[in-house]
Amino acid sequence: EAAVTQSPRNKVAVTGGKVTLSCNQTNNHNNMYWYRQDTGHGLRLIHYSYGAGSTEKGDIPDGYKASRPSQENFSLILELATPSQTSVYFCASGDGGVGQDTQYFGPGTRLLVL
């Protein structure tokens, strides 16, 4: 069974609304990551976490918050969604050194902000 799951898989939101994307992992990995994938940009890191209670900014954190309430769960929060945040979002988990680890990805969440 899948070790990294994401919900929802598809989401339509309105501009200015709040969106929460959820990620759950059963790998018991310390590190978790949120990326977005856009044509022409590839995968870009938004936020990551070393463990429960920690969140760190990635390369493109503006407009996003993250929350890691437990080892298993890592959420990405868009407080005021904008059309530029329309994208496919991927969550990943990994062990070992942050960024040095093999990362295992979820299936992605397709977000459309109207």
Next chain:
Amino acid sequence: QQKVQQSPESLTVSEGAMASLNCTFSDGTSNNFRWYRQHSAKGLEVLVSIFSDGEKEEGRFTAHLNRANLHVSLHIREPQPSDSAVYLCAVTSSGYNKLTFGKGTVLLVSP
């Protein structure tokens, strides 16, 4: 800042012929290289990881690393139509805490 570039952007090969994909990176201190595969906007699947110069084989997938030339490649032996996907190169450097991904190569394997 690390730059990772992949070539070609797209590649079509016949079933059973070798497929070769290239990746160049800009940071000579890079020490951690992975190739991922992504089928049709689904999640990424790690294929092979390589950490030192030379070759690393995982089944039909072989990575070659030459850090002096800032180059890592992926060779797929006897590709099948089910190998049609986007292949992503990911690189990280010693002392840094994140992967940098290339934009990918779209591979099409024709029967």
